[in-house]
Amino acid sequence: ETGVTQSPTHLIKTRGQQVTLRCSSQSGHNTVSWYQQALGQGPQFIFQYYREEENGRGNFPPRFSGLQFPNYSSELNVNALELDDSALYLCASSDRYIYNSPLHFGNGTRLTVT
Amino acid sequence: SQKIEQNSEALNIQEGKTATLTCNYTNYSPAYLQWYRQDPGRGPVFLLLIRENEKEKRKERLKVTFDTTLKQSLFHITASQPADSATYLCALGDNFNKFYFGSGTKLNVKP
Numbered sequence: 001e002t003g004v005t006q007s008p009t010h011l012i013k014t015r016g017q018q019v020t021l022r023c024s025s026q027s028g029h030n031t032v033s034w035y036q037q038a039l040g041q042g043p044q045f046i047f048q049y050y051r052e053e054e055n056g057r058g059n060f061p062p063r064f065s066g067l068q069f070p071n072y073s074s075e076l077n078v079n080a081l082e083l084d085d086s087a088l089y090l091c092a093s094s095d096r097y098i099y100n101s102p103l104h105f106g107n108g109t110r111l112t113v114t
Numbered sequence: 115s116q117k118i119e120q121n122s123e124a125l126n127i128q129e130g131k132t133a134t135l136t137c138n139y140t141n142y143s144p145a146y147l148q149w150y151r152q153d154p155g156r157g158p159v160f161l162l163l164i165r166e167n168e169k170e171k172r173k174e175r176l177k178v179t180f181d182t183t184l185k186q187s188l189f190h191i192t193a194s195q196p197a198d199s200a201t202y203l204c205a206l207g208d209n210f211n212k213f214y215f216g217s218g219t220k221l222n223v224k225p
Contacts, residue, residue: 004157033212033213035215040217041217041218042118042120042203042215042216042217042218043158043203043215044215045212045213045214045215048210048212055210056210056212059115090157090158092157100145100146100148100163100165100207102148102160102163103148103150103158103160103205103213104160105157105158105159106157107155107156107157108156108157
């Protein structure tokens with residue numbers, strides 16, 4: 001069983017730039033969720049994808065967007081980066097067909113915006 | 115919007131004692147609640163799930179209670195060990211597998 005992998009592990013960007021973060025879901029999982037975790041805080045739900053479509057969104061502006069591919073891998077794109085976007089971005093996969101399915105997280109991408 | 119509160123102060127206990135962590139929530143009726151462990155620089159790892167119609171769940175040294183009237187969950191680690199030192203997160207789930215996390219409580223178990 002392959003776990004959730006994220007790339008890159010660390011990234012430094014300048015304010016106003018765009019960034020793409022990647023996630024490979026655990027095998028057999030059909031749903032991917034993205035979370036933003038600021039230092040000392042819990043993960044905040046950004047959005048969830050199922051069957052390549054956004055299936056719920058948290059309180060994040062449209063400059064946060066995503067994609068899910070047929071192999072269930074996923075991307076998170078953030079445009080017009082702001083300093084407050086500096087955080088750990090976590091990808092989590094789950095199985096929609098299992099009720100109460102726990103989230104399986106990757107170890108995240110640490111994004112620093114300067 | 116929903117609010118999930120965990121004690122932001124670190125919990126320091128002696129090895130062998132029972133650690134009890136609290137999760138309170140408002141403006142929400144979760145279908146279930148999960149607890150996760152997070153180590154520095156790592157993603158959260160699932161520990162236990164409890165459904166809205168369950169009062170208590172156990173797994174080895176872990177025990178979770180869920181009181182939907184008080185809107186509170188308690189997470190217990192018995193016979194705690196230094197290896198249990200980590201941040202523990204509670205997460206409330208809806209019927210669409212979407213989760214809302216608390217800010218976590220850091221547990222320090224001293225030998």
